[in-house]
Amino acid sequence: MALSISEVALLLEQEYGSPVGWWSAETPFEVAVGAILTQRTSWANVESSIDALKREGxxxxxxLVDAGGAKVEMLVRRTGFYRQKSKYLLELASYVQDEYGGDLLNMSRRPQYQLREELLKLRGVGPETADSILLYALSMPSFVVDAYTTRFLARLGLDLGQGYDSIKQSFESAFENDSARLSKAHALIVIHCKSRCRTIPVCNGCPLLCSCRLEAEQKE
DNA sequence: ACCCAGGCGTTCT
DNA sequence: AGAACGCATGGG
Structure with missing residues (x-):
């Protein structure tokens, strides 16, 4: 008998507690910028670039639009792919400026599915980045499926179907579209993978995985 | 000297 | 529809 999503989330919370301010930012726009910059990049470098952007106001x-591409390229250089990311940030900024009067929070007035389609049309915004913005900038119930999540599920032997959307839907159903629970679960998975398991395919020394196996065996 | 990091878009088969 | 590849820097 495999563990359910809720049971896994409970085990993670028992192990690591409830994450507070895991994706902290001063503004929703800062979250969106971070979502772009963190693509294939460690978070430490993202913070460095965000600080640089902040220092320049x-x-x-x-x-951001006024600053122009060359300026932004210099400031986000540390996150890699800096020419692409500079363009992506400017496109995002123009979009928020033109469609939402420069305030990303104004997006909240439109339905989530529509916003997701809009975001996916932006260059540099794929499923994970779009969901990160919806979940962490707008507090909408949109689960983020990242590399950590797929590795974690595979390691756990929890089959939620194939493809991004199948996994995403599974979590959203399990948590009844509760954005607080969805963000907590995602944060806990990342915290867990970073702190103990990282890239090891089958981590025998992982306390959580061991306790999961114990639980699973007890159910049979 | 590798290998990876909280992807995405383009360009092939 | 899916695989391969470019993007580019920083840290272990």
């Missing part, structure tokens, strides 16, 4: 759509 550019962490708002209008200021």
């Amino acid at each position: 550019l962490l708002t759509p209008s200021r």
